[in-house]
Amino acid sequence: MxxxxxxxxxxxxxxxxxxxxxxxxxxxxxxxxEYSEPVDAYSQDEIVDAVSDFFGVTAEAAASALERVFSDLGRPVGYIAGEEVAGAAGIGLRYGEGYLTLRGLSERQKVYWRGPSIGFDAGGNASRVFVLVYNLDDVDRLYQRFPGVEGTAYFVAGLGVNYQRADDVTLAPIRSGVGLRAGANIGYLAYSRRRAWLPF
Structure with missing residues (x-):
């Protein structure tokens, strides 16, 4: 009263x-x-620990690589942990597989990806890949082509990061591996439930 x-x-x-x-x-x-983030999202500390364990790097190195991602995109609702092989000589191909973990899902889901990369790449690599997932409220929305976002690639503490985006879903793959890949990579990756070999 x-x-x-x-x-x-x-x-x-x-x-x-x-x-x-x-x-x-x-x-x-x-x-x-107005400043809210998804309630079912991973904290920065959780992701730093997961990336550190996955790549076998120090927490400081993982935090350095993730600092810009969290500044740009905030907290992810999930992640994909897996491996891929890739190579390029003008036109490159990339194939990978891993497991999707989402807040709210009781079990991990197997995920495959593939795609071309066209640019000034040289050499090849085999990499472990940890993909941060944003704005994915329906798993089916993951299974489509994700073009790379121009100007988002960077390399910090031995880890390479770039962004991919489609239909308001953003992915941030983090890679570490043996090999040399330098230059402009302007391809896309298509994610699917089953393995497929044709990249186009």
């Missing part, structure tokens, strides 16, 4: 009414709703 009387008095005097606690929507983290 006292709060209601305060609001009425403020309106009568032409003063903006105070915001009552129940009128202000906040997230579970105490931030206003």
């Amino acid at each position: 006292r709060a209601l009387m305060t609001v009425i008095a403020a309106l009568a005097l032409g003063v903006p009414a105070p915001v009552m606690a129940q009128d202000r929507q906040t997230t579970d983290y105490g931030q206003p709703s």
Whole structure:
């Protein structure tokens, strides 16, 4: 009652009414709703630990590689951990497989990917790949082509990162492996439930 009387008095005097606690929507983290992130998302510490264990690098190296990703994209709702083989001499091919882990899914799902890469690549590699997944509210939306986002590739602490995006779903593959791949890689990757060999 006292709060209601305060609001009425403020309106009568032409003063903006105070915001009552129940009128202000906040997230579970105490931030206003406009700053909210997915509730079922992985924290930066969780991903740093997972990447460190997966690639066998120090937590400091993993944190350095992930700092820009979290700054650009925030917290992921899932990740894919797997391996791929790739090679290029003008036109390259890439094939991989791994397991998708999502918050809210009781079991991991097997995922395959493939695609061409066209550019000034040289050499070849076999890599472990850890893919951060954003805005995926339906697993079926993963199974499509994801073009690379121009200008997002970078290399930090022995790990290479780039972004892929399709239909508001963003993927951030992190790679480490043996071999040389330098230059402009402007291809796409197509993700699928089953293995396929044709990259086009």
